[in-house]
Amino acid sequence: MAGESVRTLILCARQEMLLAARSRWTQLFAVVFAGLSLAVASSGYILSGGSGLQDFARTAASLVQLVLLLVPLTSLVMGVLALTPERGGAEILYAQPIARPILLLGTLIGLFEALVAAEALGFGVAGLVIFARTGSDGLAGFAMVAAGSAVLTAVFLAIAALVSVGQHGRKRVRALAIALVTWFALALLFDVAVLAAASLLRSGHASRLLISSVLVNPIDAVRTASLLAIEGTGAFGAGSLALLRFTGGPGGAALLIALSLSLWIVVPTWTAMRRLARMDIA
Amino acid sequence: MLAPVLFALFVAQGQGDMAVSASTTLEQRPAAARLSPLQPRVDAAAPGSVIDVAAGTYTGDLYIDRPVRLVGHGRPLLVGSGSGSVVLVRAADVVVEGFDIDGRAGGDLGRDSSGIHIAAPRAIIRDCRVRNSIFGIYLREANGSRVERCRIDGIPGKSPGEKGSGLHVWNTDGFELLHNEIVDVRDGIYIQSSPHGVVRGNVARDLRYGLHYMYSDDNTFEDNVFENGAAGTTLMYSRRITFRHNQFIHNRGFASVGLLFKNCDDIVAESNLIADNARGIFLEGSSRNVFRGNLIAASDIAIVLYDSTSDTRFTGNSFVGNLTPLSLSGRRTDTIFADNYWSGNESPDLDGDGRSDQPYRLSSLFDHLRGNLTAADLVSRSLAASAVAAAEQALPVLDPIPVVDASPRSHPPVLDVPTEWRNAEVRRAPIGLLASAALTLVGALPFAAGRRRRVVLSGAHA
Numbered sequence: 001m002a003g004e005s006v007r008t009l010i011l012c013a014r015q016e017m018l019l020a021a022r023s024r025w026t027q028l029f030a031v032v033f034a035g036l037s038l039a040v041a042s043s044g045y046i047l048s049g050g051s052g053l054q055d056f057a058r059t060a061a062s063l064v065q066l067v068l069l070l071v072p073l074t075s076l077v078m079g080v081l082a083l084t085p086e087r088g089g090a091e092i093l094y095a096q097p098i099a100r101p102i103l104l105l106g107t108l109i110g111l112f113e114a115l116v117a118a119e120a121l122g123f124g125v126a127g128l129v130i131f132a133r134t135g136s137d138g139l140a141g142f143a144m145v146a147a148g149s150a151v152l153t154a155v156f157l158a159i160a161a162l163v164s165v166g167q168h169g170r171k172r173v174r175a176l177a178i179a180l181v182t183w184f185a186l187a188l189l190f191d192v193a194v195l196a197a198a199s200l201l202r203s204g205h206a207s208r209l210l211i212s213s214v215l216v217n218p219i220d221a222v223r224t225a226s227l228l229a230i231e232g233t234g235a236f237g238a239g240s241l242a243l244l245r246f247t248g249g250p251g252g253a254a255l256l257i258a259l260s261l262s263l264w265i266v267v268p269t270w271t272a273m274r275r276l277a278r279m280d281i282a
Numbered sequence: 283m284l285a286p287v288l289f290a291l292f293v294a295q296g297q298g299d300m301a302v303s304a305s306t307t308l309e310q311r312p313a314a315a316r317l318s319p320l321q322p323r324v325d326a327a328a329p330g331s332v333i334d335v336a337a338g339t340y341t342g343d344l345y346i347d348r349p350v351r352l353v354g355h356g357r358p359l360l361v362g363s364g365s366g367s368v369v370l371v372r373a374a375d376v377v378v379e380g381f382d383i384d385g386r387a388g389g390d391l392g393r394d395s396s397g398i399h400i401a402a403p404r405a406i407i408r409d410c411r412v413r414n415s416i417f418g419i420y421l422r423e424a425n426g427s428r429v430e431r432c433r434i435d436g437i438p439g440k441s442p443g444e445k446g447s448g449l450h451v452w453n454t455d456g457f458e459l460l461h462n463e464i465v466d467v468r469d470g471i472y473i474q475s476s477p478h479g480v481v482r483g484n485v486a487r488d489l490r491y492g493l494h495y496m497y498s499d500d501n502t503f504e505d506n507v508f509e510n511g512a513a514g515t516t517l518m519y520s521r522r523i524t525f526r527h528n529q530f531i532h533n534r535g536f537a538s539v540g541l542l543f544k545n546c547d548d549i550v551a552e553s554n555l556i557a558d559n560a561r562g563i564f565l566e567g568s569s570r571n572v573f574r575g576n577l578i579a580a581s582d583i584a585i586v587l588y589d590s591t592s593d594t595r596f597t598g599n600s601f602v603g604n605l606t607p608l609s610l611s612g613r614r615t616d617t618i619f620a621d622n623y624w625s626g627n628e629s630p631d632l633d634g635d636g637r638s639d640q641p642y643r644l645s646s647l648f649d650h651l652r653g654n655l656t657a658a659d660l661v662s663r664s665l666a667a668s669a670v671a672a673a674e675q676a677l678p679v680l681d682p683i684p685v686v687d688a689s690p691r692s693h694p695p696v697l698d699v700p701t702e703w704r705n706a707e708v709r710r711a712p713i714g715l716l717a718s719a720a721l722t723l724v725g726a727l728p729f730a731a732g733r734r735r736r737v738v739l740s741g742a743h744a
Contacts, residue, residue, distance in 0.1 A: 021728040030729065061663070069665065114728055121725030127718025136714040146721070191666030198658065199651055210657040224660060232536075239659025 008098055012106020013113065020082065020114030029074050030118035036066055037126035059130055060141050061235075064226045067119075067149045068219050072156045072187060075115060076179040079160025080167075082111055084175050090168035101273035108157050108269065115153045120146070141230035148222040155218045155264040156183075161272035166279050190217050211246045218264045221257045228253070308401055308422070309366050309393060311345045316363035318342035324350065335381070347372045354380035357411075364388030367399035368415065371424075376400075379408040385415025387437045391446055396420040397434070400427055407432060414438075417446035418467065421454045421476075430460035436467035442490040442512070447472035451479065459484055469494040470508065473501070481506060491516055492533070495523075503528055505700070514538040514559060517546050525551040529700050533559040540581065543568045551576060555699040562604065565591040565617075574598045577699045583609045585644075587617060597621045600694045605663075608644040608685060615685060619644060623691040631692035642690035646671045 020026045040062045083104070085093055094100055123146045130142070160179060167175035194213040198206040214220040224243070227235040228250075236243070247253040318340050323333055327350045337356030343363045346352065350373075357380060362368035364386040369378060378398060389395020397412030399420045405427040411434075412418045418434030421427050434448040448464030451457055454476040461483040464470040470486025473479065475497045485507040486492040492508030493515035495501075500522045507529040508515050514533035517523065523546065530540035540559035543549060549571040556562045562581040563573065566588040576599045578584045584604035585596070589612025596617070601607055602625040621637075629638040648670045651658050661667060 017728055018731065021731065027729065030725070065663070117725045117728040119725070120721045121729075124718045124720070124722025124725055127721060128715060131714030131718055134714075136712075139714050139717060142714070143717075188665050188669055191661050191664050192669060195648075195651065195658065195661060195666060195670065198655060203655060206655055207657040210655070210660055214660045220661070220664065223664060227663065236659040236662060239657050239662070242657045243660060 005099070005102055008102050009106045009109070012098070012103055013109040016082065016107045016110025017113045018110075020078070020111050021117070023078075023114075025078060025081065026114050026118055029070075029078070029115070030121050033066075033070060033074075033118060033122035034125045036070070037063060037122040038129060040066055041126040041129040060138060060145055060230045061227060063123075063126065063145050064148070064223060064230070067145060067152065067226075068223050069187065071115075071119065071149050071152045072219060073183050075153045075156035076160050076163075076183050077176070078115060079108070079111060079157045080164050080172075080175050080179045082107060083161055083164035084172040085168045086172070087169040100276045100279075104161060104273055104276055105269070108161055112154055112157055115157075116150050119149045119153065123149070138230070141226075144229040145226050148226045151261050151265075152218065152222050155261060158265050158268040158272070162268040165272045165275045186217060186219050191220065207242055208246070211243050214243070215247075215256050215260050218261055221260050225254070225257045309370060309395075309399060311347070312343045312363065312366060312370075316343050316365060318344040318360065320344055320360075324348070324352075343367065344369045345372065346370065346376050346378075349373050349375040351377040352379070352381075353377075354382075357382050359384060362386050362388055362397075362415070366393060367396045367420075369398040371398065371400040371402055371405050374403045375405070376402065377406045377408070378410060379406070381410045383410060383412045383415065385412070385437075387414050387416070387440070389416055391416055391444070394420055394422070394446070394450075396446070396450070400424040403427065406430075411435075415446075416444075417450050418448040418464065420446075420450045421452065421457055423453045424451075424457070425454055426456045427454065428458040428460065429462060430458070432462045434462070434464045434467060436465065436489070438466065442468045447494070448486060448489070449484075451476045454479075458482075464489070470511070471495075473498050477501065480504075485509070486511070492530070493517070496520060499523075502526070507531070507700075508533070508540075511535070511538060514540055514542060514561075516542040516544070517549075518544045520546050522548045523550075525549070525554055527553045527698070527700055529555045529557075530559060530562075531555065531557045535560065539564040539586070540578075543571065547571070550574075553698045555579075557581070561586050561609075565594060567591065569593050571595075572597075575695070575697050575699070576600070577602065577697055579603050582606065585609070586611070587615055588612060589615050592616055594618070595620070598695060599623070600697055601625065602694065606646075610645055610685060617685070619685070619687040620689055621691060622687050623694045624687065625694075627687075627690050627692075629690070636692055637689045638692050641686035641688050643684065643686050645685040647674045 041059055127142060159182060163178045163182065164175050194210060198210050201209060214224050228240060244250060244253060247256050319342060320335060320340050321344060324344065324346055327333055327348060329349045332351045332353060335352065335354045335358045337358050339359045339361060341361040343366060344360060359382045360368055361384045366389040368383050368385055383397040385395065385397050394417055396417035397415035397419060398407055398410065401422045401424060403425040405424055407419055407429045408431060410432045412432065413435040414437050419429050419432060429449060436445050445468040447469040448467040449459055449462060449471045451473045452475060455478055457476060457479040459471060459481045464486040465488050467489050469491040470489050471481060471484065471493050473495045477499045479501045481501065482504045483506065487509035489511055491513045492511040495517040496519050498520050502524045504526045505528065510532045512535035515530060516539065533540055538560040540556040540562045542564040545567040547569045549568065552574045554576045556576060557579040559581045562578040562584045564586040567590040569592045571594040573596045578599060579602040581604045583606045584601050585607065586609045594617045596619045598621050600623045607624060607626060624642050627638055627642040629640045629642065631638050633639065648667045
């Protein structure tokens with residue numbers, strides 16, 4: 001039974017990946033991401049005057065910003081589009097002799113593969129430009145950014161799943177709107193609100209609030225982890241040290257960030273699967 | 283005369299991070315067993331005579347107590363006894379040139395053990411190479427001395443705290459440091475209580491402080507390169523210092539500053555390249571300073587300004603590609619910014635007078651916040667930080683402390699800064715290239731597969 005489910009899951013995933021890879025949207029994303037990565041890689045080099053490792057760190061830091069902006073948005077929109085079938089589509093889809101949670105999970109995995117492939121393409125092209133000019137010292141940092149990008153894809157596909165559950169047919173637009181609001185909230189409003197709150201609190205509480213919020217918000221968590229990995233404690237000046245003191249060193253920080261991101265992937269996916277299984281689809 | 287020195291000493295002790303030079307007793311003539319085989323020739327030399335030294339290795343310390351000219355031919359190597367300074371200059375008007383000196387990592391910091399230790403006026407050290415020595419060349423009360431075309435390499439593998447300075451100048455009135463190269467020491471050039479000096483054409487790199495400087499007035503720095511210092515350069519408690527055409531670059535340590543002034547007055551810095559530093563210029567408690575025609579580029583923060591700084595002007599500089607133009611600690615500043623170019627300034631110049639039509643704002647609400655709360659740095663590079671800045675421009679009511687360049691240039695000025703931005707060696711990286719190529723292929727695979735195969739199953743995808 002379990003083996004049967006896994007086979008079904010793999011089949012769903014492969015099907016979805018092929019669909020996504022053939023989708024104009026994914027291809028567009030791949031081209032745009034590769035283009036922007038290439039632009040960042042080339043211009044970062046010019047700006048810093050070509051000075052070796054530091055030049056790499058600046059380029060990678062700019063790549064991080066690109067990832068933080070583009071990947072969550074794309075993952076949410078692509079996820080919602082794929083998971084909210086058109087009118088009548090849901091009824092046909094869920095009439096297949098496949099458990100709905102398996103179908104959902106398979107779709108998510110397939111989408112994840114396609115999007116990560118598009119991102120890999122972008123990173124590969126940018127990497128060719130970067131490493132043709134600088135030493136390979138930055139390879140670990142570069143890999144870290146690529147990994148962060150994959151994790152963000154998973155997080156926001158999971159959120160997309162939660163947003164999309166039951167929102168098929170005419171409710172599709174609503175799901176898309178919720179997804180966009182979610183993106184805006186996590187990418188921007190969250191930090192602004194935290195900053196505002198921090199400016200009102202006393203310094204000790206404000207520090208704790210800022211540091212916790214950076215660990216809780218997935219976009220902040222990936223940004224913090226990537227920039228620390230690339231630039232070391234210089235990334236946020238004294239803020240880095242405040243963070244490391246709060247988390248009990250680099251190991252603690254890595255653990256907390258990994259925990260936060262894992263929860264962001266597992267909890268929404270699991271909730272979405274449960275809700276879909278119990279849902280009455282007419 | 284004694285009172286200011288004692289006062290300086292007292293303050294210096296309080297600073298903690300200071301050389302203990304002044305409290306040490308002067309190294310005297312080494313014991314006979316430690317002396318160099320060249321010592322009898324020095325002891326027999328008449329004042330003013332030239333001692334020619336042929337190529338070879340001479341082990342032992344050399345004590346010069348009369349005005350002689352010691353000239354090496356074919357780069358003779360002086361290897362120290364390993365218990366103190368290798369060459370001790372104790373008479374005025376001594377010239378040492380053309381030697382390689384190996385300190386054998388001997389002696390200790392407290393005794394100022396150096397490759398060449400000078401405690402007499404008007405010495406000239408020329409074309410010498412010092413390695414493996416705690417201090418490189420030490421000028422102690424050596425008024426009118428000159429060090430030129432020397433190269434100092436520190437003791438490999440020692441931590442900065444256990445090393446001394448490359449060129450150490452203490453309590454010396456009038457000195458010249460010309461065209462020296464200093465690598466891998468604690469402080470490249472250390473100057474304390476030494477006025478009327480000229481420091482020109484030196485390179486200090488891969489160390490802690492490129493320049494560490496205090497209680498020294500009326501000095502001039504030209505055409506030097508201070509590069510890759512864990513702490514950058516720092517100047518304290520001094521007046522009337524001129525910086526022209528120097529490079530302060532790649533100082534990327536956690537607290538590194540390209541050029542730091544604390545309680546320094548009447549500084550003139552012009553046509554310097556201050557690039558790729560964690561912080562470009564740092565000013566605290568300093569007054570009447572002028573920065574003009576400098577290029578400040580690629581720093582995390584271009585200028586860190588404390589409100590204890592007064593009557594300071596930044597004019598005609600070019601600020602390019604810095605993450606933040608200004609970090610102001612305190613409530614307000616009377617520092618004047620005018621006629622500078624800021625690469626972050628996108629305001630147009632419609633009347634074509636070469637100046638943007640609106641003042642350029644250097645301060646932002648966010649920078650104010652992070653100045654008061656360290657942890658705010660964590661979100662300094664987020665979209666939110668940019669949004670706060672944008673909101674502030676749209677809603678001026680949010681502005682806490684306006685610091686502006688009243689007449690920002692719309693185009694970068696042509697500056698007379700050093701152009702030979704030394705590129706780090708570009709090492710081709712096959713691993714990085716291969717990994718990137720592999721990544722590209724792996725990424726392209728699903729898209730290629732998606733094209734070839736016809737999928738029969740109907741899907742949910744639009």
